[in-house]
Amino acid sequence: MKKSITLFFLLVISCAVYSQSSVRQKTLVQKDSIKKSKMAIEIEEKKLDSLVAVLGVFKPFKKAAHASYYADKFNGRRTTSGTKFDxxxxxxxxxxxxxxxxxxxxxxxxxxxxxxxxTDRGPFVKSREIDLSKRAFMDITSNRGSGGMLVTIEVLNK
Known part of the structure; x- marks a missing residue:
């Protein structure tokens, strides 16, 4: 009799533990899917923002302007607008x-x-018109070893 009661309690306890672990697994999956959906929404918003910028009408500002890029020592410092430079x-x-x-x-x-x-003021050299972040500069340059290039600048009209 004692063995059957003990086995019964063990069975009840194991069922309770199993059901709690399956509930935990389900909630973890639900939480994880929520995080993924929030991330997907943020990515879609970023895509939408970049699409608006690309699909907008650009007004010519200056041709044959000399562009350079920021030195690595400015990474992490505050810009004139107050944002952190990256x-x-x-x-x-x-x-x-x-x-x-x-x-x-x-x-x-x-x-x-x-x-x-x-996001910033400069460059503080008379011959240069615009300073790009290193990533932007390297995306459009034809020679990665150069420190400057001639560019056309167009401003987005809203």
């Missing part, structure tokens, strides 16, 4: 264009272009 983002510095302006910069040699956002 050499892996598509940002740029211009002397006069307002902060937040979307600009298409086209390499005149090979026709490659990027859309960047103005």
């Amino acid at each position: 050499n892996n983002k598509y940002t740029a510095a211009h002397k006069k264009l307002p902060f937040g302006t979307k600009v298409r910069v086209t390499n005149e040699k090979n026709g490659k272009w990027v859309v960047v956002e103005i």
Whole structure:
């Protein structure tokens, strides 16, 4: 009799533990799928933002402008607009264009272009018109060893 009661309790306990673990697994799967769906929504929003920037109408601003890129020592520092500079983002510095302006910069040699956002002031050299983040510069340059290139600058009209 004692053995059957003991076996019964063990069976009840094991069933309870099994059911709790399956509930935990289901909730983990649900939480994980929620995280994935939030991430998918964020990615879709970013795609939409970049599509709006690309599909917009660009007004010519300057041709044959000299462009250079930020040195690595500026990575992590604050820009004039107050944001933290990241050499892996598509940002740029211009002397006069307002902060937040979307600009298409086209390499005149090979026709490659990027859309960047103005977040800083500069360059502080008279012969240069725009400073690009390193990622933006390397995406459009034809010679990765060069420090400058001639570009066409176009401003996005909203």
